[in-house]
Amino acid sequence: MNKVSQIILSLILTGGFCLGTFPTYSVSQVTNERKFNDLLENDAEGPSPIMEMVQAISIAAFQNEKASTKKKLFIFSDMLQYSPVADHYRDSLNFQKFSDSPEYLKVRTDLTGVTIRVLYIRRSGGEKFQKGTAHAKFWQEYFNSMGAEGFSIKFIEG
Numbered sequence: 516m517n518k519v520s521q522i523i524l525s526l527i528l529t530g531g532f533c534l535g536t537f538p539t540y541s542v543s544q545v546t547n548e549r550k551f552n553d554l555l556e557n558d559a560e561g562p563s564p565i566m567e568m569v570q571a572i573s574i575a576a577f578q579n580e581k582a583s584t585k586k587k588l589f590i591f592s593d594m595l596q597y598s599p600v601a602d603h604y605r606d607s608l609n610f611q612k613f614s615d616s617p618e619y620l621k622v623r624t625d626l627t628g629v630t631i632r633v634l635y636i637r638r639s640g641g642e643k644f645q646k647g648t649a650h651a652k653f654w655q656e657y658f659n660s661m662g663a664e665g666f667s668i669k670f671i672e673g
């Protein structure tokens with residue numbers, strides 16, 4: 516019986532800045548490591564490029580893996596995207612509208628076979644944007660559009 520290697524990357528985003536990523540298993544050579552590391556170096560006052568981070572992880576860690584490899588991405592975040600591509604503080608949370616935009620094509624990536632687990636941090640000051648289910652629905656549609664195998668979200672207080 517062959518062991519199936521799993522790649523579990525924890526992307527920890529809180530309050531719009533990334534604390535780090537932790538590969539549980541070694542990942543074969545990361546060709547886009549510089550681009551990935553550049554995205555990690557955000558300060559708390561700067562952007563919150565969640566979509567760009569997911570794309571970078573997909574390219575760096577998942578694209579060269581065998582189809583049989585189980586791939587999981589854990590995201591701990593308030594999920595409030597803030598970058599030139601999308602601004603959840605200003606833009607509509609209508610995924611269909613976003614998916615028809617040129618910005619969507621900039622961050623679209625292949626997540627076929629990847630299971631997405633989001634620990635959604637409800638944060639003080641973000642209630643206006645995180646209220647109800649529209650924001651979580653946006654992300655579910657976003658990940659589904661890229662072929663994610665599974666998506667789950669758990670709400671936690673931050």
